[in-house]
Amino acid sequence: MNRSVRDRVFSAAEIISFECIPTVPMVRAATGIGELEASLYLAEWTAEHRLRSGQSPYGAGPADSPSLLGESGEADAAKYIGEIPGDRDAEALQRIERLESEIKLLEDRVRDLETREKTL
Numbered sequence: 001m002n003r004s005v006r007d008r009v010f011s012a013a014e015i016i017s018f019e020c021i022p023t024v025p026m027v028r029a030a031t032g033i034g035e036l037e038a039s040l041y042l043a044e045w046t047a048e049h050r051l052r053s054g055q056s057p058y059g060a061g062p063a064d065s066p067s068l069l070g071e072s073g074e075a076d077a078a079k080y081i082g083e084i085p086g087d088r089d090a091e092a093l094q095r096i097e098r099l100e101s102e103i104k105l106l107e108d109r110v111r112d113l114e115t116r117e118k119t120l
Contacts, residue, residue: 005031005033005037006041008031009027009033009042009045010045012026012030012031013042013045013046013049015030022046024038024042
């Protein structure tokens with residue numbers, strides 16, 4: 001393992017993290033190293049950074065992840081892309097309920113037709 005490359009990636013990631021979440025292209029631009037090394041060492045830096053912050057090194061689940069946007073920013077972003085997660089879930093549930101009622105009606109109709117067929 002080349003310590004100087006690792007140290008350069010860690011230093012660049014630390015500096016970048018003051019403004020935003022460091023990405024491989026950002027680290028590559030700051031250090032001039034290849035994508036493979038940048039990816040490898042940035043993943044290592046991210047895991048260590050998360051541990052220092054008291055988070056899981058493997059990432060948090062959506063419910064555990066603090067948002068960088070904040071509540072109003074999340075709502076604005078969701079509106080911008082045209083969907084608010086809660087609305088999408090509610091729409092899906094309504095569609096499921098409609099489909100279940102349609103299935104029940106079709107099943108009832110099949111039973112009626114089967115009964116009529118038996119009487120003929």
